[in-house]
Amino acid sequence: MKVNVTSLDGTTGGEVELADAVFGITPRADILHRVVTWQLENRRGTARPTRERSDVARTGKKFGRQKGGGTARHGDRAAPIFIGGGKAHGARKRDFNPSLPKKIRSLGLKMALSSKAQNDGVIVVDSLAVEAAKTKALLAVLSGMTLGRKVLFIDGDAVDTNFRLASGNLMNMDVLPAVGANVYDILNHDTLVLTRAAVEKLEARFNG
Known part of the structure; x- marks a missing residue:
């Protein structure tokens, strides 16, 4: 599956190939339900x-x-x-400490990513690097992108510091490193924005 790569201001800059084994499988509601229930149960004390x-x-x-x-x-x-x-x-x-096989958790995450990719809910950007940690400046940059009401940004090893600080005051906008990607947060947002580094990390996570 090929997806256009854009910058934060919405300009196109090439393509990236998304692995079908991660972004192209058929989602199953029962698997997604099991993983989301497991996540929410683990939050309870x-x-x-x-x-x-x-x-x-x-x-x-x-x-x-x-x-x-x-x-x-x-x-x-x-x-x-x-x-x-x-x-x-x-x-x-x-x-409240339910167990869930690691295979089901892994499959659930791939299905959540596939669900967004197949419904045009995935946007790939070069990086999340911004010049200054200013909310107003970030909104001006993102004005060129078509985003949903709730947006989840996923970066590589760590989220860009300026981007994380600038987006901290924005409602319905969350950021995560690739290691923190999870089924509940992905399904709970309308748009999923991945960096090139995030795509590589997520694919390597399953291939490894």
Whole structure:
């Protein structure tokens, strides 16, 4: 699959060949759903449990007479009715740490990239280098490109510093290095902008 390479201002500068094994496979909704669900579950922290009656370290000695005291015949300070006692029907520990085979994760990422490429949602640029870390200047440069409402920029080993700082104040615009490319972020944006270095890194990631 051949894609035109442009600069950030929208001018065309050659072509790049996208590997069909990464950008040309048929997406499957069930695979993408499994990977996105796995990603979102991994973001959740462990639900902290409460201490119930058996978890509280309190005396079990009977603290009053069986009869004649005028009160109930209690024999355990860990009962939920006492201050410092265990909680009745407390929250249980829930650990959200699902597993997913590495092959499925890898396949999901290739399908997400293919989905964008096959729906004209991928733009390849030479680089993300800009002269100054100014938001206004970046918007002026990007005005020549046709971008969707939400845009994800993926660079090579590291995102250009000036571009990262200039885009930090822009809503619906995110940047990632190639190593951080993931299914959820790719599908959650309308347009995917890759640098030449990002394309090489992503293809090498699967070929390796």
